[in-house]
Amino acid sequence: MASAPPSLSTARPPTAASLHGGRRRGALPPLPSCGVRPPSLGGLPALRSAPLRRFAVRAALSTADRSAAPVESGGGKELLLEVRDLTAVIAETGQEILKGVDLTIYEGEVHAIMGKNGSGKSTFAKVLVGHPDYEVTGGSMMFKGENLLEMEPEDRSLAGLFMSFQSPIEIPGVSNADFLNMAYNARRRKLNQPELSPIEFWAYVYPKLDLLNMKADFLNRNVNEGFSGGERKRNEILQLAVLGAELAILDEIDSGLDVDALRDVAKSVNGLLTPKNSVLMITHYLRLLEFIEPRYIHVMENGKIVKTGDISIAKTLEKEGFKGVSEM
Numbered sequence: 001m002a003s004a005p006p007s008l009s010t011a012r013p014p015t016a017a018s019l020h021g022g023r024r025r026g027a028l029p030p031l032p033s034c035g036v037r038p039p040s041l042g043g044l045p046a047l048r049s050a051p052l053r054r055f056a057v058r059a060a061l062s063t064a065d066r067s068a069a070p071v072e073s074g075g076g077k078e079l080l081l082e083v084r085d086l087t088a089v090i091a092e093t094g095q096e097i098l099k100g101v102d103l104t105i106y107e108g109e110v111h112a113i114m115g116k117n118g119s120g121k122s123t124f125a126k127v128l129v130g131h132p133d134y135e136v137t138g139g140s141m142m143f144k145g146e147n148l149l150e151m152e153p154e155d156r157s158l159a160g161l162f163m164s165f166q167s168p169i170e171i172p173g174v175s176n177a178d179f180l181n182m183a184y185n186a187r188r189r190k191l192n193q194p195e196l197s198p199i200e201f202w203a204y205v206y207p208k209l210d211l212l213n214m215k216a217d218f219l220n221r222n223v224n225e226g227f228s229g230g231e232r233k234r235n236e237i238l239q240l241a242v243l244g245a246e247l248a249i250l251d252e253i254d255s256g257l258d259v260d261a262l263r264d265v266a267k268s269v270n271g272l273l274t275p276k277n278s279v280l281m282i283t284h285y286l287r288l289l290e291f292i293e294p295r296y297i298h299v300m301e302n303g304k305i306v307k308t309g310d311i312s313i314a315k316t317l318e319k320e321g322f323k324g325v326s327e328m
Ligand SMILES: Nc1ncnc2c1ncn2[C@@H]1O[C@H](COP(=O)(O)OP(=O)(O)OP(=O)(O)O)[C@@H](O)[C@H]1O
Pocket: 090, 097, 115, 116, 117, 118, 119, 120, 121, 122, 123, 124, 133
C-alpha cells in the first residue's frame, strides 16, 4: 500500500529522522529543503543538528493537532494508541525485526513491555516515533485517530508522543537551560502564549528540578555532556516534565539508576500522570514497576507481543524467568 506523495503544504526541510522515519517501504521521501522553517518548530531558529531538532520538536508537544476527533471510547476513556499487525525492517539491511505487533493503549493507562534481549522492544518504540533506522512494511499505527504512518517524526511529537531514549545523546555547545527554555518557549508560541523570560523560566523549571533531586547547576551544563548514565536518565525525565506528552514512551528509564534515583524518576513520572496521559515503559525489572505501577504488562518475543496480563507476569518473570512466563 503506497502513501500519498507529500504535498507542498506539508513540505518541510528534511531531518535525519524524516528521511526514512516510519515510512512504508517504497513511499516517497519528503520534498527537499526549500529553506522554509518547519511550522512544527513554532518559529525556532533553523536547527541544523538532528538531535537539536528532535529536542526542539518535543517543545511543540500538545499543540497543533489536539483537535483530532476521538476514535472510540472504552469505559469513557479515549483510545490513544492502536497498533495492529505492525511489521518493520531495518532500513539498511531489510532484516525484519517487528513481526506483527498488536497493542492498544487508552488514555490514563500505564503499560509496560518486557521481553528478552533482542526481542524488538526498543525497535518497536523507535518505530512509533519514526526513527530513520527502520521501515514499516505492514500493519497500522493510529494515535488519537491519526495515522502515524502518514506523519513525519515532527508531527508525531506535535501530536503528543515523547520518547525517552535508552541512550540519551549529548548536544555539545548547548546548555540545558537554553535548550529547555528555547524548547518550552517554542511550545508556548504554538499555544499563542507569551514566552517566558529566562527568569520566569527558572521559576517554572526549578520545582521540576527539585522533584527530580537534580542540582541547579545541571541547567548550566551542556545537554547531557559529561552526564553520568543516571544523570542522563534524570535529564530525559526533566525534559518530559518541562514539555509534557500525552504518551510518554520510556525505554529502560531504570537502567543505570541507583535506587534513590529510581525513586526520584518514578516520583516525577507519577507526578506527570493524569487521567489523560499515558505511559509505555520498557523494562527488564520488576523494581521499576513497583514504583510506577502498570495496569498491563506485555511480553514481547521475536518481534511480537505474545502475552498480556497484570503485574503477576513481572513477578513470575523475576522468580522464574521467561520459561515461567511462557507456562503461565
Ligand atoms: N539499527 C539496527 N541495525 C542492526 N540491527 C538492529 C538495529 N536495530 C535493531 N537491531 C537488531 O534487532 C533486534 C532487536 O533489537 P532491539 O533493540 O529492539 O531489542 P530489545 O528487545 O530492545 O533488546 P534489549 O532488551 O537488549 O534492549 C536485535 O537483534 C538488534 O541487534
